[in-house]
Amino acid sequence: MSDSPTTGLRVGIVCYPTFGGSGVVATELGKALAMQGHEVHFITYNQPVRLGSFHPGVYYHEVEVSKYPLFEYPPYELVLTSKMVEVVQTHNLNLLHVHYAIPHASAAVNAKCILADAGLTVPVVTTLHGTDITLLGKDASFKPVITHAINASDVVTTVSQSLKDDTARLFEVSRDVEVVHNFVCPSHFERPPDLEFRSQLSPKGTPILCHVSNFRPVKRVLDVIDTFARVRAEREVTLLMVGDGPDRARAEARCRELDLAQDVVFLGKVKNPIEPLLISDLLLLPSETESFGLVALEAMAAGVPVVSSNVGGLSEVNVQEETGFLRDVGDVEGMAQDALAILDDGALRGFKQRAKARAAEFTIDRILPHYLDLYHRALDSSAS
Ligand code: GMT
Secondary structure (H helix, E strand, C coil), rough: CCCCCCCCCCEECCCCCCHHHHHHHHHHHHHHHHHHEEEEEEEECCCCCCCCCCCCCCCEEEECCCCCCCCCCCCCCHHHHHHHHHHHHHHCCCEEEEEEEHHHHHHHHHHHHHEEEHHHHHHCCECCCCHHCCCCCHHHHHHHHHHHHHHCCCEEECCCHHHHHHHHCCCCCCCCCECCCCCCCCHCCCCCCCCCHHHCCCCCCCEEEEECCCCHHHHCCCHHHHHHHHHHCCCCEEEEEECCCCCHHHHHHHHHCCCCCCHEEECCCCCCCCCHHHHEEEEEEEECCCCCHHHHHHHHHHHCCEEECCCCCHHHHHEEEECEEEEEECCCCHHHHHHHHHHHHHHHHHHHHHHHHHHHHEHHHHHCCCCHHHHHHHHHHHHC
Protein backbone atom coordinates (compact mmCIF):
# COMPACT_ATOMS: atom_id res chain seq x y z
CA MET A 1 0.00 0.00 0.00
CA SER A 2 1.41 3.37 -1.01
CA ASP A 3 1.78 6.03 1.69
CA SER A 4 2.61 8.75 -0.81
CA PRO A 5 0.06 11.32 -1.98
CA THR A 6 -1.60 10.14 -5.20
CA THR A 7 -2.44 13.60 -6.48
CA GLY A 8 -1.27 17.10 -5.73
CA LEU A 9 2.43 16.42 -5.21
CA ARG A 10 4.58 19.39 -4.30
CA VAL A 11 7.78 19.04 -6.29
CA GLY A 12 10.94 21.16 -6.22
CA ILE A 13 12.75 21.20 -9.58
CA VAL A 14 16.36 22.29 -9.80
CA CYS A 15 17.93 22.80 -13.22
CA TYR A 16 20.15 25.03 -15.31
CA PRO A 17 17.83 27.80 -16.47
CA THR A 18 19.74 28.39 -19.72
CA PHE A 19 19.24 27.26 -23.32
CA GLY A 20 20.59 23.72 -22.79
CA GLY A 21 18.45 20.63 -23.23
CA SER A 22 18.50 19.66 -19.54
CA GLY A 23 16.85 22.96 -18.62
CA VAL A 24 14.30 22.55 -21.40
CA VAL A 25 13.38 19.03 -20.27
CA ALA A 26 13.13 20.12 -16.61
CA THR A 27 10.99 23.14 -17.48
CA GLU A 28 8.59 21.29 -19.76
CA LEU A 29 8.29 18.51 -17.19
CA GLY A 30 7.46 21.07 -14.49
CA LYS A 31 4.82 22.74 -16.67
CA ALA A 32 3.26 19.37 -17.52
CA LEU A 33 3.17 18.34 -13.84
CA ALA A 34 1.46 21.62 -12.94
CA MET A 35 -1.12 21.06 -15.67
CA GLN A 36 -1.95 17.75 -14.00
CA GLY A 37 -2.62 19.52 -10.71
CA HIS A 38 0.75 19.15 -9.01
CA GLU A 39 2.54 22.13 -7.46
CA VAL A 40 5.94 22.85 -8.95
CA HIS A 41 8.67 25.03 -7.45
CA PHE A 42 11.64 25.86 -9.70
CA ILE A 43 14.77 26.64 -7.71
CA THR A 44 17.47 28.20 -9.92
CA TYR A 45 19.61 31.33 -10.30
CA ASN A 46 17.47 32.66 -13.17
CA GLN A 47 13.99 32.09 -14.47
CA PRO A 48 14.20 29.07 -16.82
CA VAL A 49 14.23 30.24 -20.45
CA ARG A 50 11.35 28.02 -21.54
CA LEU A 51 9.14 28.86 -18.56
CA GLY A 52 7.56 31.77 -20.41
CA SER A 53 4.77 33.60 -18.68
CA PHE A 54 2.71 32.69 -15.65
CA HIS A 55 1.44 29.11 -15.28
CA PRO A 56 -0.98 28.14 -12.52
CA GLY A 57 0.75 25.89 -10.01
CA VAL A 58 4.26 26.92 -11.05
CA TYR A 59 6.48 28.98 -8.72
CA TYR A 60 10.01 30.27 -9.12
CA HIS A 61 12.56 30.76 -6.33
CA GLU A 62 15.72 32.61 -7.22
CA VAL A 63 19.06 31.52 -5.80
CA GLU A 64 21.08 34.66 -5.09
CA VAL A 65 24.80 34.36 -4.58
CA SER A 66 26.17 36.95 -2.19
CA LYS A 67 29.18 39.03 -3.16
CA TYR A 68 31.02 38.65 0.17
CA PRO A 69 34.52 40.01 -0.48
CA LEU A 70 36.27 36.98 1.04
CA PHE A 71 34.79 34.70 -1.63
CA GLU A 72 36.99 34.66 -4.66
CA TYR A 73 34.76 31.80 -5.85
CA PRO A 74 31.21 32.39 -4.58
CA PRO A 75 29.87 29.08 -3.16
CA TYR A 76 26.82 28.67 -5.43
CA GLU A 77 26.29 25.04 -4.40
CA LEU A 78 25.92 25.99 -0.73
CA VAL A 79 23.54 28.87 -1.41
CA LEU A 80 21.50 26.53 -3.60
CA THR A 81 21.48 23.94 -0.80
CA SER A 82 20.18 26.50 1.69
CA LYS A 83 17.53 27.66 -0.79
CA MET A 84 16.35 24.07 -1.30
CA VAL A 85 16.08 23.59 2.47
CA GLU A 86 14.13 26.86 2.80
CA VAL A 87 11.72 26.10 -0.06
CA VAL A 88 11.09 22.53 1.12
CA GLN A 89 10.28 23.78 4.62
CA THR A 90 8.23 26.81 3.59
CA HIS A 91 6.19 25.04 0.94
CA ASN A 92 6.13 21.60 2.50
CA LEU A 93 7.55 19.94 -0.63
CA ASN A 94 7.21 16.19 -1.04
CA LEU A 95 10.34 15.70 -3.10
CA LEU A 96 13.18 17.29 -5.04
CA HIS A 97 13.82 16.45 -8.69
CA VAL A 98 17.25 17.71 -9.71
CA HIS A 99 18.64 17.81 -13.23
CA TYR A 100 22.40 17.43 -13.82
CA ALA A 101 24.78 15.89 -11.30
CA ILE A 102 26.77 18.92 -10.20
CA PRO A 103 26.12 21.01 -8.42
CA HIS A 104 22.42 20.11 -8.39
CA ALA A 105 22.37 16.48 -7.26
CA SER A 106 25.26 17.10 -4.93
CA ALA A 107 23.49 20.08 -3.33
CA ALA A 108 20.22 18.13 -3.10
CA VAL A 109 21.70 15.21 -1.14
CA ASN A 110 23.22 17.74 1.24
CA ALA A 111 19.85 19.50 1.58
CA LYS A 112 18.26 16.12 2.26
CA CYS A 113 20.67 15.52 5.19
CA ILE A 114 20.01 18.98 6.64
CA LEU A 115 16.27 18.41 6.38
CA ALA A 116 16.61 15.00 8.02
CA ASP A 117 18.24 16.72 11.01
CA ALA A 118 15.09 18.85 11.20
CA GLY A 119 12.94 15.70 11.13
CA LEU A 120 11.85 16.00 7.49
CA THR A 121 12.16 13.21 4.94
CA VAL A 122 12.50 14.53 1.41
CA PRO A 123 13.56 12.10 -1.28
CA VAL A 124 15.84 13.22 -4.09
CA VAL A 125 15.26 12.17 -7.70
CA THR A 126 18.31 12.87 -9.86
CA THR A 127 18.25 12.97 -13.66
CA LEU A 128 21.65 12.71 -15.33
CA HIS A 129 21.77 14.47 -18.68
CA GLY A 130 25.06 14.12 -20.46
CA THR A 131 28.30 15.94 -19.94
CA ASP A 132 27.81 15.69 -16.16
CA ILE A 133 28.76 12.04 -16.83
CA THR A 134 30.54 11.82 -20.17
CA LEU A 135 32.91 14.78 -19.77
CA LEU A 136 33.02 15.45 -16.03
CA GLY A 137 33.21 11.70 -15.42
CA LYS A 138 36.68 11.79 -16.97
CA ASP A 139 37.81 14.56 -14.62
CA ALA A 140 39.18 12.98 -11.43
CA SER A 141 38.52 16.12 -9.41
CA PHE A 142 34.75 15.70 -9.65
CA LYS A 143 34.54 11.92 -9.42
CA PRO A 144 34.01 11.43 -5.66
CA VAL A 145 31.36 14.17 -5.52
CA ILE A 146 29.39 12.89 -8.52
CA THR A 147 29.66 9.28 -7.33
CA HIS A 148 28.31 10.24 -3.92
CA ALA A 149 25.50 12.33 -5.41
CA ILE A 150 24.44 9.39 -7.59
CA ASN A 151 24.60 6.80 -4.84
CA ALA A 152 22.93 9.00 -2.20
CA SER A 153 19.95 9.98 -4.40
CA ASP A 154 16.75 8.03 -3.85
CA VAL A 155 16.08 7.55 -7.57
CA VAL A 156 18.48 8.14 -10.45
CA THR A 157 17.47 8.37 -14.09
CA THR A 158 19.42 8.82 -17.29
CA VAL A 159 18.01 10.23 -20.52
CA SER A 160 19.21 7.28 -22.61
CA GLN A 161 20.46 3.71 -22.31
CA SER A 162 23.78 4.94 -23.65
CA LEU A 163 24.12 7.41 -20.76
CA LYS A 164 23.18 4.68 -18.29
CA ASP A 165 26.00 2.52 -19.70
CA ASP A 166 28.43 5.46 -19.50
CA THR A 167 27.41 6.11 -15.89
CA ALA A 168 28.13 2.49 -14.95
CA ARG A 169 31.46 2.59 -16.81
CA LEU A 170 32.73 5.88 -15.40
CA PHE A 171 31.50 5.79 -11.79
CA GLU A 172 31.33 3.29 -8.92
CA VAL A 173 27.56 3.04 -9.03
CA SER A 174 26.09 0.88 -6.29
CA ARG A 175 22.40 1.32 -7.11
CA ASP A 176 19.76 0.95 -9.85
CA VAL A 177 19.58 3.56 -12.57
CA GLU A 178 16.41 3.94 -14.67
CA VAL A 179 16.30 5.11 -18.28
CA VAL A 180 13.63 7.75 -18.93
CA HIS A 181 14.03 9.18 -22.40
CA ASN A 182 13.65 12.86 -23.15
CA PHE A 183 10.41 14.02 -24.69
CA VAL A 184 8.66 16.72 -26.71
CA CYS A 185 5.33 18.47 -26.15
CA PRO A 186 3.42 17.97 -29.45
CA SER A 187 1.32 21.10 -28.95
CA HIS A 188 4.47 23.23 -29.43
CA PHE A 189 4.78 21.89 -32.97
CA GLU A 190 1.15 22.27 -34.01
CA ARG A 191 1.52 25.58 -35.78
CA PRO A 192 2.18 26.45 -39.37
CA PRO A 193 5.72 27.29 -40.43
CA ASP A 194 6.43 31.00 -40.80
CA LEU A 195 6.69 31.15 -44.58
CA GLU A 196 7.73 34.78 -44.62
CA PHE A 197 10.68 33.92 -42.37
CA ARG A 198 11.48 31.03 -44.68
CA SER A 199 11.39 33.11 -47.83
CA GLN A 200 13.58 35.78 -46.24
CA LEU A 201 16.21 33.14 -45.51
CA SER A 202 15.85 31.34 -48.78
CA PRO A 203 14.37 33.74 -51.37
CA LYS A 204 14.72 31.21 -54.20
CA GLY A 205 13.00 28.49 -52.18
CA THR A 206 16.10 26.34 -51.94
CA PRO A 207 16.20 23.75 -49.12
CA ILE A 208 17.24 24.95 -45.66
CA LEU A 209 19.73 22.95 -43.62
CA CYS A 210 19.79 23.81 -39.95
CA HIS A 211 22.08 23.41 -36.95
CA VAL A 212 21.04 24.26 -33.39
CA SER A 213 23.43 24.18 -30.46
CA ASN A 214 25.43 26.12 -27.91
CA PHE A 215 28.43 26.10 -30.27
CA ARG A 216 30.66 24.38 -27.74
CA PRO A 217 33.57 22.27 -29.09
CA VAL A 218 31.57 19.09 -28.36
CA LYS A 219 29.05 20.16 -31.05
CA ARG A 220 31.71 20.26 -33.81
CA VAL A 221 30.23 23.25 -35.61
CA LEU A 222 33.11 23.30 -38.10
CA ASP A 223 31.91 19.87 -39.29
CA VAL A 224 28.52 21.47 -39.89
CA ILE A 225 30.14 24.09 -42.15
CA ASP A 226 32.35 21.52 -43.92
CA THR A 227 29.38 19.21 -44.53
CA PHE A 228 27.34 22.12 -45.81
CA ALA A 229 30.16 23.17 -48.16
CA ARG A 230 30.08 19.74 -49.80
CA VAL A 231 26.29 19.82 -50.18
CA ARG A 232 26.46 23.37 -51.53
CA ALA A 233 28.95 22.25 -54.16
CA GLU A 234 26.25 19.94 -55.56
CA ARG A 235 23.10 22.04 -55.26
CA GLU A 236 21.68 25.34 -54.07
CA VAL A 237 20.98 25.21 -50.33
CA THR A 238 20.92 27.57 -47.37
CA LEU A 239 22.35 26.90 -43.92
CA LEU A 240 20.70 28.29 -40.81
CA MET A 241 22.96 28.33 -37.73
CA VAL A 242 20.93 28.76 -34.54
CA GLY A 243 22.59 29.47 -31.20
CA ASP A 244 25.80 30.97 -29.98
CA GLY A 245 28.86 29.96 -28.04
CA PRO A 246 32.65 29.68 -28.04
CA ASP A 247 33.03 28.27 -31.57
CA ARG A 248 30.76 30.71 -33.38
CA ALA A 249 33.57 33.04 -34.49
CA ARG A 250 35.53 30.07 -35.90
CA ALA A 251 32.44 28.86 -37.74
CA GLU A 252 31.86 32.31 -39.26
CA ALA A 253 35.53 32.50 -40.25
CA ARG A 254 35.31 29.07 -41.93
CA CYS A 255 32.29 30.25 -43.94
CA ARG A 256 34.29 33.25 -45.19
CA GLU A 257 37.30 31.03 -45.98
CA LEU A 258 35.09 28.71 -48.04
CA ASP A 259 33.28 31.61 -49.69
CA LEU A 260 29.97 30.48 -48.22
CA ALA A 261 29.02 33.57 -46.25
CA GLN A 262 26.16 34.46 -48.61
CA ASP A 263 24.55 31.03 -48.10
CA VAL A 264 24.83 30.82 -44.31
CA VAL A 265 22.75 32.74 -41.79
CA PHE A 266 23.90 32.94 -38.16
CA LEU A 267 20.73 33.64 -36.23
CA GLY A 268 22.32 33.78 -32.76
CA LYS A 269 20.57 32.69 -29.59
CA VAL A 270 16.85 32.18 -29.85
CA LYS A 271 14.65 31.41 -26.86
CA ASN A 272 12.95 28.59 -28.65
CA PRO A 273 14.42 26.80 -31.68
CA ILE A 274 11.08 25.36 -32.78
CA GLU A 275 10.32 28.22 -35.21
CA PRO A 276 13.59 27.85 -37.14
CA LEU A 277 13.14 24.07 -37.12
CA LEU A 278 9.64 24.34 -38.56
CA ILE A 279 11.00 26.11 -41.64
CA SER A 280 13.96 23.74 -42.11
CA ASP A 281 14.37 20.66 -44.28
CA LEU A 282 17.24 18.93 -42.52
CA LEU A 283 19.11 19.08 -39.20
CA LEU A 284 22.88 18.57 -39.06
CA LEU A 285 24.13 17.33 -35.66
CA PRO A 286 27.70 16.04 -35.97
CA SER A 287 28.47 16.10 -32.19
CA GLU A 288 31.48 14.49 -30.57
CA THR A 289 29.22 13.11 -27.82
CA GLU A 290 25.49 13.43 -27.29
CA SER A 291 23.72 11.54 -24.53
CA PHE A 292 20.35 11.93 -26.24
CA GLY A 293 20.25 14.90 -28.61
CA LEU A 294 17.05 16.68 -27.63
CA VAL A 295 17.35 18.99 -30.61
CA ALA A 296 17.30 15.96 -32.93
CA LEU A 297 14.00 14.89 -31.37
CA GLU A 298 12.64 18.45 -31.61
CA ALA A 299 13.64 18.57 -35.27
CA MET A 300 11.90 15.27 -35.93
CA ALA A 301 8.76 16.50 -34.14
CA ALA A 302 8.84 19.43 -36.58
CA GLY A 303 9.02 16.91 -39.45
CA VAL A 304 12.72 17.52 -40.07
CA PRO A 305 15.01 14.54 -40.78
CA VAL A 306 18.40 14.38 -39.09
CA VAL A 307 21.96 13.70 -40.24
CA SER A 308 23.94 13.08 -37.08
CA SER A 309 26.99 11.38 -35.71
CA ASN A 310 26.44 7.87 -34.37
CA VAL A 311 27.56 8.59 -30.81
CA GLY A 312 25.91 8.22 -27.40
CA GLY A 313 22.13 8.05 -27.41
CA LEU A 314 21.60 9.49 -30.89
CA SER A 315 20.79 6.07 -32.34
CA GLU A 316 18.04 5.70 -29.72
CA VAL A 317 16.34 8.70 -31.37
CA ASN A 318 17.46 8.95 -35.00
CA VAL A 319 16.83 5.75 -36.96
CA GLN A 320 19.28 4.95 -39.76
CA GLU A 321 17.73 5.36 -43.23
CA GLU A 322 14.28 6.01 -41.73
CA THR A 323 14.38 9.33 -39.95
CA GLY A 324 17.80 10.28 -41.25
CA PHE A 325 21.34 8.92 -41.17
CA LEU A 326 24.13 8.42 -38.63
CA ARG A 327 27.86 8.57 -39.44
CA ASP A 328 31.14 8.33 -37.58
CA VAL A 329 32.29 11.51 -35.87
CA GLY A 330 34.15 13.71 -38.36
CA ASP A 331 32.89 11.94 -41.49
CA VAL A 332 31.80 15.15 -43.21
CA GLU A 333 31.98 13.53 -46.65
CA GLY A 334 29.52 10.81 -45.59
CA MET A 335 27.23 13.32 -43.88
CA ALA A 336 27.13 15.41 -47.05
CA GLN A 337 26.19 12.35 -49.12
CA ASP A 338 23.42 11.55 -46.62
CA ALA A 339 22.13 15.12 -46.71
CA LEU A 340 21.99 15.01 -50.52
CA ALA A 341 20.15 11.67 -50.39
CA ILE A 342 17.53 13.10 -48.02
CA LEU A 343 17.09 16.31 -50.03
CA ASP A 344 16.46 14.31 -53.16
CA ASP A 345 12.96 15.29 -54.31
CA GLY A 346 11.63 11.73 -54.24
CA ALA A 347 12.95 11.00 -50.73
CA LEU A 348 12.38 14.12 -48.64
CA ARG A 349 8.67 13.68 -48.01
CA GLY A 350 9.06 10.13 -46.72
CA PHE A 351 11.91 11.12 -44.39
CA LYS A 352 9.84 14.01 -43.04
CA GLN A 353 6.82 11.77 -42.36
CA ARG A 354 8.88 9.05 -40.71
CA ALA A 355 10.75 11.61 -38.58
CA LYS A 356 7.46 13.00 -37.30
CA ALA A 357 6.03 9.54 -36.63
CA ARG A 358 9.16 8.52 -34.70
CA ALA A 359 9.01 11.69 -32.56
CA ALA A 360 5.46 10.77 -31.60
CA GLU A 361 6.97 7.85 -29.63
CA PHE A 362 8.64 10.38 -27.29
CA THR A 363 5.79 12.66 -26.28
CA ILE A 364 5.29 14.10 -22.79
CA ASP A 365 2.09 12.09 -22.24
CA ARG A 366 4.13 8.89 -22.63
CA ILE A 367 7.09 10.00 -20.52
CA LEU A 368 5.36 11.86 -17.65
CA PRO A 369 3.82 8.67 -16.16
CA HIS A 370 7.33 7.17 -15.86
CA TYR A 371 8.52 10.13 -13.82
CA LEU A 372 5.38 10.08 -11.66
CA ASP A 373 5.85 6.38 -11.05
CA LEU A 374 9.44 7.02 -9.96
CA TYR A 375 8.36 9.90 -7.70
CA HIS A 376 5.94 7.57 -5.94
CA ARG A 377 8.58 4.89 -5.67
CA ALA A 378 10.96 7.40 -4.09
CA LEU A 379 8.27 8.58 -1.67
CA ASP A 380 7.26 5.03 -0.73
CA SER A 381 10.80 3.85 -0.14
CA SER A 382 11.77 6.85 1.93
CA ALA A 383 8.58 6.53 4.00
CA SER A 384 9.25 2.85 4.83
O1 GMT B 1 25.52 18.02 -21.02
C1 GMT B 1 25.45 19.01 -21.76
O2 GMT B 1 26.17 19.25 -22.71
C2 GMT B 1 24.40 20.00 -21.48
C3 GMT B 1 23.12 19.30 -21.49
C4 GMT B 1 22.14 20.36 -21.42
O3 GMT B 1 21.93 20.83 -20.31
O4 GMT B 1 21.67 20.72 -22.47
O5 GMT B 1 22.96 18.52 -22.69
C5 GMT B 1 22.77 17.17 -22.44
O6 GMT B 1 21.44 16.98 -22.01
C6 GMT B 1 20.44 17.09 -23.03
C7 GMT B 1 19.09 16.92 -22.37
O7 GMT B 1 18.97 15.69 -21.74
C8 GMT B 1 20.70 16.03 -24.09
O8 GMT B 1 19.71 16.10 -25.08
C9 GMT B 1 22.08 16.32 -24.73
O9 GMT B 1 22.36 15.28 -25.65
C10 GMT B 1 23.15 16.32 -23.66
N1 GMT B 1 24.40 16.81 -24.25
C11 GMT B 1 25.45 16.02 -24.42
O10 GMT B 1 25.48 14.85 -24.08
C12 GMT B 1 26.63 16.65 -25.08
